[in-house]
Amino acid sequence: MTDSRGREAELLRLERQYSSWGDTVHYLDPPKFFERAEGNYLYDREGTPYLDLQMWYSAASFGYANRRLNDALVGQLNRLPQLASQYLHRERVELAAAIGRLNASKFGAEGRVHFNVGGSQAIEDSLKIVRNATGKTLVFAFMGGYHGRTLAASAITSSYRYRRRYGHFADRAHFVPFPYCFRCPYDKKKEDCGMYCLQQFEKNFDTEYNSFWDPKAGESEFAAFYVEPVQGTGGYVIPPRDYFPGLKRILDERHILMVDDEIQMGFFRAGKLWSIENFGVSPDIVVFGKALTNGLNPLSGIWAREDLISPDVFPPGSTHSTFSSNTLGTAVALEVMHLVAERDYEAITTQKGAYFLTQLQALQRRFPRVIGDVDGLGLALRVEICGPDGHTPDRALTDRMFAAGLGGDLDAHGRSMGLVLDVGGYHKNTFTLAPAFDITHEEIDLAVELLEQLIRRCAPDRV
Numbered sequence: 001m002t003d004s005r006g007r008e009a010e011l012l013r014l015e016r017q018y019s020s021w022g023d024t025v026h027y028l029d030p031p032k033f034f035e036r037a038e039g040n041y042l043y044d045r046e047g048t049p050y051l052d053l054q055m056w057y058s059a060a061s062f063g064y065a066n067r068r069l070n071d072a073l074v075g076q077l078n079r080l081p082q083l084a085s086q087y088l089h090r091e092r093v094e095l096a097a098a099i100g101r102l103n104a105s106k107f108g109a110e111g112r113v114h115f116n117v118g119g120s121q122a123i124e125d126s127l128k129i130v131r132n133a134t135g136k137t138l139v140f141a142f143m144g145g146y147h148g149r150t151l152a153a154s155a156i157t158s159s160y161r162y163r164r165r166y167g168h169f170a171d172r173a174h175f176v177p178f179p180y181c182f183r184c185p186y187d188k189k190k191e192d193c194g195m196y197c198l199q200q201f202e203k204n205f206d207t208e209y210n211s212f213w214d215p216k217a218g219e220s221e222f223a224a225f226y227v228e229p230v231q232g233t234g235g236y237v238i239p240p241r242d243y244f245p246g247l248k249r250i251l252d253e254r255h256i257l258m259v260d261d262e263i264q265m266g267f268f269r270a271g272k273l274w275s276i277e278n279f280g281v282s283p284d285i286v287v288f289g290k291a292l293t294n295g296l297n298p299l300s301g302i303w304a305r306e307d308l309i310s311p312d313v314f315p316p317g318s319t320h321s322t323f324s325s326n327t328l329g330t331a332v333a334l335e336v337m338h339l340v341a342e343r344d345y346e347a348i349t350t351q352k353g354a355y356f357l358t359q360l361q362a363l364q365r366r367f368p369r370v371i372g373d374v375d376g377l378g379l380a381l382r383v384e385i386c387g388p389d390g391h392t393p394d395r396a397l398t399d400r401m402f403a404a405g406l407g408g409d410l411d412a413h414g415r416s417m418g419l420v421l422d423v424g425g426y427h428k429n430t431f432t433l434a435p436a437f438d439i440t441h442e443e444i445d446l447a448v449e450l451l452e453q454l455i456r457r458c459a460p461d462r463v
């Protein structure tokens with residue numbers, strides 16, 4: 001044990017000296033090492049389990065070391081581990097066809113699919129499709145939205161902190177308030193607001209002098225609206241059911257495309273294959289990644305309507321990347337598609353999510369001076385940590401609870417355990433819970449018990 005502790009200390013010294021940290025943030029000092037992952041759990045060097053309610057930001061939704069998906073990867077590794085993307089392999093074609101067919105049935109539109117390696121890259125691809133189809137560069141996106149960290153993805157991600165150091169972003173999105181009803185940007189009440197936020201957005205098109213619209217030409221300067229139907233990094237914010245249908249109508253009437261970023265919420269995180277399905281809206285473009293391969297070999301992708309992406313209008317090679325349709329990623333992703341065709345993940349995530357939400361609501365009732373808001377859609381759940389007034393964001397307490405969860409010394413019925421949480425939200429005071437889909441009711445109960453221990457430990461004066 002002392003030996004492994006010594007090795008870890010040496011690794012930390014090396015990491016401090018040689019890693020740039022440009023690709024990571026250490027939320028804990030010192031940062032945490034893990035040795036093993038299985039199912040819903042990460043394990044540290046002492047073998048202590050950590051119940052994971054983050055699952056790699058929803059990339060590993062089907063569970064760590066999922067046997068069936070790992071086997072698909074190993075099978076491909078032994079058969080066709082590498083292949084230049086100018087050649088075809090079966091899995092790539094079947095995967096595109098599976099997603100294309102599903103979307104045709106869901107959205108009533110034929111379309112095509114292509115692949116890339118990460119979410120941000122697929123977002124970049126979608127921006128090219130939008131620009132190519134419209135000849136315009138300006139887009140709308142939401143405040144609190146997150147679309148990635150490459151240059152173009154940063155331009156449509158709301159946080160200024162991500163752009164601050166990199167000069168002028170000429171194609172920076174116009175950011176629109178998201179219907180975040182617990183903290184309404186217009187200080188309205190959900191019960192009687194009459195969807196004021198949508199009305200305000202539509203007003204932009206009232207006259208040419210509002211700078212968005214030329215009524216004579218019947219044309220907007222804006223090409224598309226980038227949406228996360230349920231905000232991910234923004235804090236698992238769930239909009240009212242009729243917001244997106246209203247938004248789509250406004251966009252359709254102005255010939256503005258809707259690009260649906262499903263990178264975090266796609267693949268049943270929010271109870272449906274695509275989270276937008278919860279709102280009965282058909283987007284023009286869908287971007288996906290993360291759980292597509294259960295976090296195994298990187299793969300992301302984009303689906304667009306035929307008229308936007310057909311090779312006749314979007315020339316071959318427009319978004320080529322060496323690793324874009326890699327054999328390992330496409331093999332796992334195809335197995336994911338088979339898995340979701342066989343098991344009813346809509347029912348699984350909806351039913352378990354409803355149970356989890358009920359338990360969280362009870363937790364909020366027990367600790368109203370700590371938890372300001374809980375909500376959930378499918379297995380995307382949020383717990384907003386607030387001051388005693390139930391509303392003022394309490395980031396310091398959120399950070400303490402996050403760190404204590406990673407201490408690994410909570411009591412799971414006599415056994416030491418840790419809790420892996422993810423902190424998100426506009427005020428960094430929200431636990432965004434994304435448990436594995438195989439989580440059991442007993443583990444949901446355990447998760448809530450561990451959260452309660454964290455509250456009692458970190459906010460003893462408020463319990």
Ligand SMILES: Cc1ncc(COP(=O)(O)O)c(C=O)c1O
Nearest residue numbers: 118119120146147148232263264
């Ligand atoms: C909604 C959303 N879009 C885009 C991205 C960027 O994806 P990647 O980190 O794979 O580049 C993320 C990543 O968290 C995301 O949650």
